[in-house]
Amino acid sequence: MNATSASLSRNAVGAFGLFAVAVYFFLYAPVVTMVILSFNDSIGIGLPWGGFTTRWYRESFANTLAIGAFFNSVRLAVVVSIVSTTLGLGVALASRRIFKGKALVLNALILPLLIPGIVLAVGQITLFNVMGFLPGLWGATLLGHLVYTVPFAFLNIFPRVHRFDPNIEAAAADLGATPWVVFRTILLPQIMPGLIASLLFCFTLSFDEFTRTLFLIGSENTLPVYFWSIILTDPSPAASAIATLSVLFSLSVIGGGLLLLNLRRRKGDSDATPVGAH
Amino acid sequence: MQVGPAVALFLVFLAAPLTVTIGMSLFRTTIFGVDWTLTLANYAKFFSEWLYTDLLLKSLRMAATITVVVILISFPVAFWLAKIVRPGWKITLLLLIFAPYWVSYVIRTYAWMPLLGRTGVVNYVLMSLGIIDAPLDVLLFNEFSVQLVMVYIFLPFGMVPLYLSMDRIDDNLLRAAADLGSTPASIFRHIVLPLSAPGLAGGTITVFVLAIGSYVTPRLVGGPSGIMFGNLIADQFGASFNWSWGAxxxxxxxxxxxxxxALISSRVSLNRIFLQP
Incomplete structure (x- = not known):
């Protein structure tokens, strides 16, 4: 079987497996239950079961507030993922050489991962307020999301860039390729998986972000902010239906992305091996 | 030039907000707005009433408990996934651990309300089995429910880094140790634990930072007794409108x-945790 089976008894292997199954159950039971209850023909969010209905889904699709909030979320997430991947790529490329303040830049990038989100959100809204700007989707919220997602973009791209042998670029440049040609034909194909991963990651981070958004968005809505308002005021199976649709959307974006990455790998088997080989 | 835009963004929206927060804490908010005379009154207020230090300590304790439970659950699962599972199953099982990453924590908190509420699934099942006569209220709106739900939400943040660290451990090391007569306990102590240190530290830091700053979960399933420090901060920017106190x-x-x-990163450096290529 596998490496450690040699040193572990059959019972120990069985115990690990059982424990893992229990953890997977714990991880999935609540969300699966929520999905099932979103088809419950009852006004309560729990049991008893009042029969099967698609009423909550029909209501959700007719709910213009929810639809508007969904499109706000998608547009914001698209912009956030593209901008943060671009910024993350810039820092990752720069981090291959030594430059003044490099350590400071890298530490500043990690800092948002170490500060509770709510602290940054209230700090950002205070700043906006002091400067006389109004909160909103495309100002405060966009900036707040970017500070949150750029570190993740960088962390997705950095290992790819770091593993790439700079001598190959140097050779291409010696042979007369312009910097842009070197980047596009040599570096870009190698780091593409990192870029796609970063786009996906930042998209879902932004799409699902709530606490920061709540403070920064003012009177506009994203889907999580809208969802929050209905579960605080009027929790019904409609909330479960909207949540289910949102989960389906996130997972299909990720699923599509992984498929794309996989296709790329199959197509270009040879080009993926030299860098990934340790 | 490559770092310029990112640096500008972080100056404007990371450094400046933190600076403004510090500045704001040196003033007082009155009913007429902010009183712009420098004062340490807010700091004096924090230490003059036990309420605030108590809530901070309680939140630290809750976040620590959540982190420890997450790591204790994650360790065996990550090891199982990295070293025991058959290669054919690995990708599927790994994806199943990653998938909850892509589901909003608001939704994953909400998912517990139909389970634990008065008319929730757990109460319903227990009552129809005749185990209890009346719905249990202890399931929801207290410290326990907050910790349970946060363990659930943050589990992937513990499992994924631990898995990534353990997956890098060379199988031959484990085989060699076993061949030379090491017990599983000593293999764990001398090989698995030290080599998974970056994942352990990374998971611990991530879960702790997320848990200590929580707002959503205590607000939704905490009730009055499960409230945490993040909720107190948020309240100052909502109904109370006391921004300098919130700062x-x-x-x-x-x-x-x-x-x-800092305590954790004194054992394992942050660069090793986050930037290991």
Whole structure:
């Protein structure tokens, strides 16, 4: 079987497996239950079961507030993922050489991962307020999301860039390729998986972000902010239906992305091996 | 030039907000707005009433409990996934651990309400089995429910880094140790534990920072007794509208959080945790 089976008894292997199954159950039971209850023909969010209905889904699709909030979320997430991947790529490329303040830049990038989100959100809204700007989707919220997602973009791209042998670029440049040609034909194909991963990651981070958004968005809505308002005021199976649709959307974006990455790998088997080989 | 835009963004929206927060904490908010005379009154207020230090300590304790439970659950699962599972199953099982990453924590918190509420699934099942006569109220709206739900939400943040660290451990090391007569306990102590240190530290820091700054979960399933420090901060920017007091509370939260992070990173450096290529 596998490496450690040699040193572990059959019972120990069985115990690990059982424990893992229990953890997977714990991880999935609540969300699966929520999905099932979103088809419950009852006004309560729990049991008893009042029969099967698609009423909550029909209501959700007719709910213009929810639809508007969904499109706000998608547009914001698209912009956030593209901008943060671009910024993350810039820092990752720069981090291959030594430059003044490099350590400071890298530490500043990690800092948002170490500060509770709510602290940054209230700090950002205070700043906006002091400067006389109004909160909103495309100002405060966009900036707040970017500070949150750029570190993740960088962390997705950095290992790819770091593993790439700079001598190959140097050779291409010696042979007369312009910097842009070197980047596009040599570096870009190698780091593409990192870029796609970063786009996906930042998209879902932004799409699902709530606490920061709540403070920064003012009177506009994203889907999580809208969802929050209905579960605080009027929790019904409609909330479960909207949540289910949102989960389906996130997972299909990720699923599509992984498929794309996989296709790329199959197509270009040879080009993926030299860098990934340790 | 490559770092310029990112640096500008971080100056404007990371450094400046933190500076403004510190500045704001040195003033007082009155019913007429902010009184712009420098004062340490907010800091004096924090220490003059046990209420605030108590809530901070309680939140630290809750976040620590959540982190420890997450790591204790994650360790065996990550090891199982990295070293025991057959290669054919690995990708599927790994994806199943990653998938909850892509589901909003608001939704994953909400998912517990139909389970634990008075008319929730757990009460319903227990009552129809005749185990209890009346719905249990202890399931929801207290410290226990907050911790349970946060363990659930943050589990992937513990499992994924631990898995990534353990997956890098060379199988031959484990085989060699076993061949030379090491017991599983000593293999764990001398090989698995030290080599998974970056994942362990990374998971611990991530879960702790997320838990200590929580707002959503305590607000939704905490009730009055499950409230945490993040909720107190948020309230100052909502109904109470006391921004300078909220800024002061933020500073205490950041200081406490960074102190714990520093403690962990004194054992395993942050570069090794986050930038290991």
């Amino acid at each position: 002061t509370l933020s500073i205490f939260l950041v200081t406490a959080t960074l102190a714990i992070v």
